Amino acid sequence: MTVTLHVCITCRAGQTLMEGETAPGARLHSAILAAGVPEGVNVVPVECLSACSQGCSIALSGPRRWSYVYGRLSDASAPDVVAGAAAYAAAPDGIVPWRSRPEIFRKQSLARIPPIAVVAEAAE
């Protein structure tokens, strides 16, 4: 199953940027692409995940799965983000055993959301 890794590319991570300087969020996005996107993971840039005070931030989501948001990241986090995204994609319900999660996923969670409910009106 394909999962989505959203990366906030507008995040300034609390920094004041010089003119022409690349935003930390965009640097993280580039670093993730450079680290190699795992099979089953679709990397999608997004403008703002509304976690500005805890940036840079990313979100993992997919149909019938828990969604996760992680923060306080930088481009140096890219290899761990990629590894964590691969583990998430490989877990049928998106729940990766605690010990198999990269440290940033264990310690820098901002939030998780249960799977979207399939309501009766949509299922009919």
Added chain:
Amino acid sequence: MTVTLHVCITCRAGQTLMEGETAPGARLHSAILAAGVPEGVNVVPVECLSACSQGCSIALSGPRRWSYVYGRLSDASAPDVVAGAAAYAAAPDGIVPWRSRPEIFRKQSLARIPPIAVVAEAAE
């Protein structure tokens, strides 16, 4: 369309509870039910939204909608949570105009996640 309001009922909001004391998250859940659940909103208790340092927390989600997580709430927030959930349910894409959001939704966002992508394999 029915949307889901998840309320973390295990949240201690950083407090040490006395034996038998109701957790702040459970109090928030009760206060939301007492405030009156709006039409189109399904209130679902959940054990941990992984936003423990920013509790109490809630999440709003629904099919083909942005999801939102809010934090630093208490049972006193219940009327605003209910009003915000009603506005979210009434907005077809879940995006409520900024000025129509309760103040806690404007100032206490923990994260938002774009709608779950409907991947080709699921659409076939």
